[in-house]
Amino acid sequence: MTPTLPEILRGNFMSLAQPQTPDMAGDFMTSRIGVIALLNLLAAQDAERGTAAIVAENAAIESMLQASTTYAVVCPDPANAITPAAIDARNAALRRALIVLHTAVESLGDNDTDRRILALYALMAAGRRLELPPLP
Template sequence: MTPSLPDILVGNFLCVAEPPPPESAGEFMAGKVAVVALLSLLAAQEAERGLAARVWENATLRAVLNEAAPVYGQAFAAAASDAPDGDFTLAALDRSNAVLRRSLIALHEVVEVARDTARDQAILRLYQDMAHARRLDMPPLPGR
């Protein structure tokens, strides 16, 4: 799972919301600060790339489903149209994305049964491209 920006920011809040007990303030606080710093870095990446990745992914998923509909059934085209974009909030794009991803998985299952190698390979590449578009890069560990 790649966390969304709100997930990351809530994580940051939870890390600093409670002060540590006095006996663990030193190392405990250092660990908390490191976690908050890492989450802040991930949040910055998600803020920079997250919306664009979702818009691209939703459009690409719609195109794949619509292209497959004449061969594998109009239900895939209907699923593509059941996930409207227009509200560009993260939550709305993620709701549409969930519908589109479930439909892609259903299509992929049908494609595998049909032994449609070309479409199967295209869907596998799409999974890879989607993961790459949503990646969050971890910084190198200190001292390594």
């Protein structure tokens, strides 16, 4: 399961709102606050550019599926994906279709299409890249 941004922020809130017990003092609490801060930083990056990355990814996957007419992989109907939840649901459906395509491509030994799909995976990963802060 991949947590959503609201789930991460709610979890961070609950971690901070929980009363501190004596065994949570010192290094434990310092580490705990550091993890919460890091999650907030990564969540902020995702909020800033995550939706745009998923929309671009959806378009790239659709293009790949439509260009691969040799294979009987159905591109999911474009839904009216305007909310973050709808965009994510569309992305999940497109990814499932891409997996079906990639499986067929590999089983038939279609190296050219396989390379294009692998390049798409690299592009998708780069679009979702989050930057960790430098170590102190």
